[in-house]
Amino acid sequence: MNTLCLSAADPQAAPIAAKIIREGGLVAIPTETVYGLGANGLDEQAVAKIFEAKGRPQDNPLILHVARPEEMERFCHHIPKEAYLLAEKFWPGPLTIVLPARDIVPKRTTGGLSTVAIRCPASEVTREMIRLAGVPVAAPSANISGKPSTTTAQHVLHDHDGRIDAVIDGGACSVGVESTIVDLTEKPARLLRPGGITPEQLTEVLGELTIDEAVTSQIDPTKVVKAPGMKYRHYAPAASVVIVSGSREKAAEYVHRYFEPGDRVLCFEEELPLYADCDPLSYGRESDVNTLSAGLFDALRILDDPQIHRVYARCPEGGGVAYAVQNRLKKAAAFHIVDAEAAL
Numbered sequence: 001m002n003t004l005c006l007s008a009a010d011p012q013a014a015p016i017a018a019k020i021i022r023e024g025g026l027v028a029i030p031t032e033t034v035y036g037l038g039a040n041g042l043d044e045q046a047v048a049k050i051f052e053a054k055g056r057p058q059d060n061p062l063i064l065h066v067a068r069p070e071e072m073e074r075f076c077h078h079i080p081k082e083a084y085l086l087a088e089k090f091w092p093g094p095l096t097i098v099l100p101a102r103d104i105v106p107k108r109t110t111g112g113l114s115t116v117a118i119r120c121p122a123s124e125v126t127r128e129m130i131r132l133a134g135v136p137v138a139a140p141s142a143n144i145s146g147k148p149s150t151t152t153a154q155h156v157l158h159d160h161d162g163r164i165d166a167v168i169d170g171g172a173c174s175v176g177v178e179s180t181i182v183d184l185t186e187k188p189a190r191l192l193r194p195g196g197i198t199p200e201q202l203t204e205v206l207g208e209l210t211i212d213e214a215v216t217s218q219i220d221p222t223k224v225v226k227a228p229g230m231k232y233r234h235y236a237p238a239a240s241v242v243i244v245s246g247s248r249e250k251a252a253e254y255v256h257r258y259f260e261p262g263d264r265v266l267c268f269e270e271e272l273p274l275y276a277d278c279d280p281l282s283y284g285r286e287s288d289v290n291t292l293s294a295g296l297f298d299a300l301r302i303l304d305d306p307q308i309h310r311v312y313a314r315c316p317e318g319g320g321v322a323y324a325v326q327n328r329l330k331k332a333a334a335f336h337i338v339d340a341e342a343a344l
Contacts, residue, residue, distance in 0.1 A: 003161050005153065008125040008170035018132035020165045021046075026053060028142045028156040029065075029129065030170025031121040033094045033179045033196060034297065035150040036139030037164065038065065044106045047138050051108075053163055056145040061111030062138040063096050063179070064118045067131040072097075072118060075105050075136060083184050085205050091120040092127065094175050094196035098183040109138045115185055123170055141178055142167075148235050148300035148332070151176050155301060176294035177324050182209070191215060194324040196293070215327055218335045235297065237304035239264075241311045241333035246340035248274060254340035255312045262309035266299055268292070271314060278312075289322045296325060300332060 006013040008030060017027045021038065024046040029038045037053060039046040041064045051058060064075060069087040072079065076099035083097050101116035110116050118136075121127060130137050141149040142156045150156045153169035160167075180195035180202070188208035191199055194215060203209050244251045252274040255265060265275045268286035283299035284291030303311050315329045316322040330337070 001162055001165070003157065003164055004166040005157070006166055006168045008123075008168055013168050014125050014128040014132055017129045017166055017168055018134075021129065021133040021135065021137060024049075025165035026050065027129070027165060028150070028153070028160065028167035029121075029123070029126045029137070029139060030153070030168055030173065031065075031094075031123045031126055031179075032173060033121075033175045033177060034173055035142040035153065035156050035167070036063075036065070036137075037142035037156075037160070038137040038139035040133070041065075041109050041136040041138030042104060042106065043135075044108045047106065047108045050138065050140065053160060054140065054143070054145045056140065058108075059111050060140075060145075061113060061117055062109050062140050063181075064105065064109060064116055065126070065130060065137045065139055066118060066120050067127045069120050071120075071136065072099070075102055075116060075118060076100060077102050080184055082189065082206055086182070086184075086202075087120070089205055090197050090201075092122040093120070094122070094179040095119060096179045096181040096193075098181065098185060098192065100185060115183075117181060119179055125168055125170060129168070146236060148237060148304060149178065149297045151294070151297045155298075158301075172294070172298075174294065176296060176298075177328055180324070182206075183212075194327050196321065196324065198320045199323060200319060216330075235300060235328050236332040236334075237300050237308070237311065238306055239303065239308040239311050241266075241313055241329070241336065243313050243315050243329055243333050243337045244340050245315065245337055250340040250344060251314060254338065254343055257344075259312070260310070262307065264303055264308050264311050266303065266311055266313040268314055268316075286316060289316055289318075289320065289325065292316055292325050293321050296328060 069091045096119040143150045151173040156167045175196040180197040181193040183190040190210045265278045265280040269282040283295040
């Protein structure tokens with residue numbers, strides 16, 4: 001198979017990609033979060049190709065992407081008023097809402113559940129493709145399952161060139177981490193995955209929000225989950241990842257004490273001088289957490305090298321978008337965190 005690379009600037013990109021989707025093929029799509037690997041979300045055979053291409057566990061639900069917020073009613077029922085409020089404020093955008101699924105949505109798309117995760121992405125070319133296809137597009141991140149997510153078309157081609165029908169090149173993703181997922185099938189609403197829409201922003205609309213245990217810890221792999229990225233080790237390079245918390249000075253002292261040949265350091269741009277002799281890689285500035293969000297997966301993909309044995313990583317603190325960066329790094333590290341202040 002030759003993977004067709006389409007430019008988002010080309011007026012024919014959306015029609016060509018829509019035709020592939022209608023015919024049951026796979027198209028990697030740009031969004032503001034990460035690139036997704038899309039198929040007709042109502043076609044079980046097409047959806048099965050996503051799982052095959054990614055090597056994705058069958059019980060890991062997919063997100064259904066729609067062209068317009070109003071389409072939520074076509075695929076979901078018993079929609080609470082909070083869903084409309086969230087859609088009005090954050091759609092199109094990096095927010096996914098879990099709602100009861102209508103029978104039209106196949107169980108293969110929902111991971112066997114009675115609920116469906118749904119969102120309206122910000123990318124204009126992707127929404128136009130969905131509109132022209134006339135069907136919702138099921139799309140997880142376009143990486144090989146468990147590996148760092150794809151934030152450029154080049155990342156997608158690295159993983160899937162010759163294995164999928166097409167990729168639409170929309171440039172680098174602006175948010176850089178997967179969408180926020182909030183479950184509205186229970187009260188109070190539950191945050192299943194942090195992302196570009198922050199817990200603070202959700203609370204402003206919802207009033208109350210609980211945090212699922214999967215956000216802050218590794219959960220039982222036998223547990224049934226309602227959204228992607230909750231229970232499996234995700235976003236990880238081949239090497240083991242160790243998050244080193246604590247002050248800059250203590251963290252650097254800890255890393256220097258245990259650093260060995262084959263190790264790498266993933267740190268903030270401001271900390272590069274502290275690790276000059278440890279082959280450091282910056283993924284953004286601690287003073288601007290949006291650069292960390294946008295740069296995280298690109299850095300993790302660079303570190304996905306069989307010659308690297310261990311990665312010592314620095315993680316931002318606080319809420320907002322930093323909360324999403326923390327979640328992705330902790331997932332990549334399988335929640336292996338060392339407190340340098342206590343360890344030294």
